[in-house]
Amino acid sequence: MTRSIAGASARRLFSTAATLASVAFLAGQVSAAEELNALVWCDHTDPALIEPFEKANDVKVNLKEYEGTGAGISILEQSRPGDWDVMVIDAVDVHRVIDMGRLGEMPADALPSADLFPELRMEANNTRDGKTYAVTEKFGYNTISYDKTKVDPKDMEDLSVIWSDKYKGRIALYDYYLPMIGLVQLGLGNKTAELSEADMPAIEEKLSAMKAASKQVADVVSSQTALATGEVDILVGGGEWITASLAKDKPNLDWTVPKQGAVRWAQSIAVMKDSTKPDLALKFVQYILSPEGQARLATSSCYWGMPTNQKAGEHLAPEQKQALRWDDQPGYLQNTQLYPVPSAELDQKMQDAWTNMMQQ
Numbered sequence: 001m002t003r004s005i006a007g008a009s010a011r012r013l014f015s016t017a018a019t020l021a022s023v024a025f026l027a028g029q030v031s032a033a034e035e036l037n038a039l040v041w042c043d044h045t046d047p048a049l050i051e052p053f054e055k056a057n058d059v060k061v062n063l064k065e066y067e068g069t070g071a072g073i074s075i076l077e078q079s080r081p082g083d084w085d086v087m088v089i090d091a092v093d094v095h096r097v098i099d100m101g102r103l104g105e106m107p108a109d110a111l112p113s114a115d116l117f118p119e120l121r122m123e124a125n126n127t128r129d130g131k132t133y134a135v136t137e138k139f140g141y142n143t144i145s146y147d148k149t150k151v152d153p154k155d156m157e158d159l160s161v162i163w164s165d166k167y168k169g170r171i172a173l174y175d176y177y178l179p180m181i182g183l184v185q186l187g188l189g190n191k192t193a194e195l196s197e198a199d200m201p202a203i204e205e206k207l208s209a210m211k212a213a214s215k216q217v218a219d220v221v222s223s224q225t226a227l228a229t230g231e232v233d234i235l236v237g238g239g240e241w242i243t244a245s246l247a248k249d250k251p252n253l254d255w256t257v258p259k260q261g262a263v264r265w266a267q268s269i270a271v272m273k274d275s276t277k278p279d280l281a282l283k284f285v286q287y288i289l290s291p292e293g294q295a296r297l298a299t300s301s302c303y304w305g306m307p308t309n310q311k312a313g314e315h316l317a318p319e320q321k322q323a324l325r326w327d328d329q330p331g332y333l334q335n336t337q338l339y340p341v342p343s344a345e346l347d348q349k350m351q352d353a354w355t356n357m358m359q360q
Contacts, residue, residue, distance in 0.1 A: 033058045036280055038086040039075060040065060041267060043138070043300035044288075052296075053287045059280065069093040076102055081274035085281040091125045091266040092341050094134045103133040104273035106282060111135050112289055112309060119333045120308040126268055134270035137288055138297055140305035141336055142179035143262035145227060145238030145255040159187035159260045162236045163209035172226045173210060173217040174237025177354035181207070182263040182340050183237065192263060192337040200349055207357040210236065217358060220303075227253060244304035244323040257332050264336040266308075291315050298324065 034057075038044065042065050050061050066072045069090050076084070076097070089097060097103050111132065113121055126134040144156050150170075155161050162171070162183070174180060182192045184206045190199060211217070215232050224242050226232045228250055235242060239262070243253040269288055271281040287293045294307035295315035306324055313326060325332065342350060 034277060034280060035060045035062055036085050036277060036284060037062045037083060038064070038088070038284070039072060039084050040086075040088045041067070042302035043297060043305070044088060046296070046300040046302060049293070049296040049300055053284060053293070056287075057280070057283065061284070069096065073097070073100070076100065082276050084272045085275040085277055086269065086284055087272060088137070088267055088269050089134070090339070091122055091134070091136050091139075091268040092339050094125050094268050094270065095128065097270070098128055098133050102273055104271045104275065104278060105131045105133060106135070106271055106285065108132045110282060110286065112286075112311075115291075115311050116308045117310060117329065117333065120266060122266065122268075125266075134268035135285065135289060136266050136308045137269045137294070138305045138307060139264060139266040140241045141239040141255075141257060141262045141264055141332065142174065142176075142183060142237050143239045143255060143257050145235040145242045145253065147227065147230065147233045147252050148254045149252045150230075150233040153254070153256070156234075156256050157258050159183065159258045161234075162187065163206045163213060165213055167234055168213045169215050170233040171210075171214040172223045172232040172235045173214050174223055174235065175217050175219050176237065177350055178339050179263045179265065180237050181350050181354070182337070184210075185340065186261045186263070186337065189260065192340045195340045195342065195346075197346055197349060200353060204353045204356070207353060208360060211357045211360050240324055241303040241305050244320075245299075245301075247319070247323040257335055259335075261335045261337060262332075264333075264338055265305075266338070 036059055038061055040063050044050070045063050045065055050063070054061055066075060072087065072089055073096065087097070116136065120136045120139055122136050126132060126136060144162070146156050151167060155166065161167065181203055184203050185192050185195050185199060187206065188202055216226060218226060223235050223238065227235045227238070227242065228246055239255050243255050246253055269285050271278055271285060275281045288297060289309055291309055291311040292315055294309040294312035298305060298307040298312060298316065299320055304324060306329065313321060
């Protein structure tokens with residue numbers, strides 16, 4: 001009897017809650033004239049970035065977060081044309097989505113290309129046959145982050161430190177094979193763009209040495225936590241995206257670009273070819289690329305990174321620019337290289353090498 005009454009009460013409460021939820025949903029539909037669906041990285045989910053656009057345009061931006069190009073492509077393959085209006089993707093992978101026929105052309109004269117750092121315009125990645133399909137919005141570096149009170153900063157200027165025994169047991173490795181193998185390639189004196197199967201034996205040897213010298217191999221959150229709490233003193237694969245947001249509370253944490261260079265990541269934003277709201281989607285891209293939008297994206301709560309629009313500096317506080325190394329960018333851009341872009345066969349060999357290292 002008691003159970004039946006409780007069940008009936010629960011059903012009534014559920015019915016009431018469902019009705020209220022429906023009313024709230026409909027109210028939300030009425031309050032927002034339009035909706036925009038965006039497939040993004042986590043830095044775009046910060047309300048401080050999204051809400052100004054929503055309020056200015058009376059629109060609701062529905063965000064779906066993903067990590068890694070493979071996951072993004074999988075979502076596209078399982079989606080219907082028109083499901084997505086905007087996509088954020090690794091700049092080196094834009095052509096993969098162009099090949100799928102999923103990206104729409106954007107009018108070049110509607111984008112602030114002249115305001116972007118010249119090295120980040122990346123026409124080879126974002127355009128095809130003279131048509132613009134994406135534009136780079138944010139960038140940064142996979143390099144070495146460290147606690148400058150516990151290591152010799154001069155040692156961090158040489159990539160060979162990542163496989164030496166000097167700091168054995170005090171190192172964390174970022175668990176993403178592509179930039180990490182890119183760093184090893186640079187440390188061996190080679191270019192990431194020229195990485196081939198012939199380079200893999202030497203790379204695998206250094207990966208093994210790195211694993212032996214490390215304390216852990218961890219994801220973004222775990223590796224950042226390990227560095228911030230002093231569990232490790234060095235994070236290989238880190239950079240401003242790991243330490244910049246911690247600069248205020250953890251001034252002992254730092255990062256550098258070694259003499260051999262570092263791997264530069266860059267993310268692009270694009271309008272989907274089958275978007276039912278291409279004008280609104282383009283407007284969103286323009287907002288993200290505006291100086292104000294760029295400053296908010298650069299200091300997103302998920303992770304910080306350099307904005308590609310140079311005018312964003314006018315909207316960043318001096319301490320934010322310092323954490324991002326704003327004044328050092330000309331030198332860093334000259335001394336860094338993009339992620340390797342391997343063939344499917346080489347990519348598998350790289351993944352296998354990383355898996356083998358993890359199992360040692």
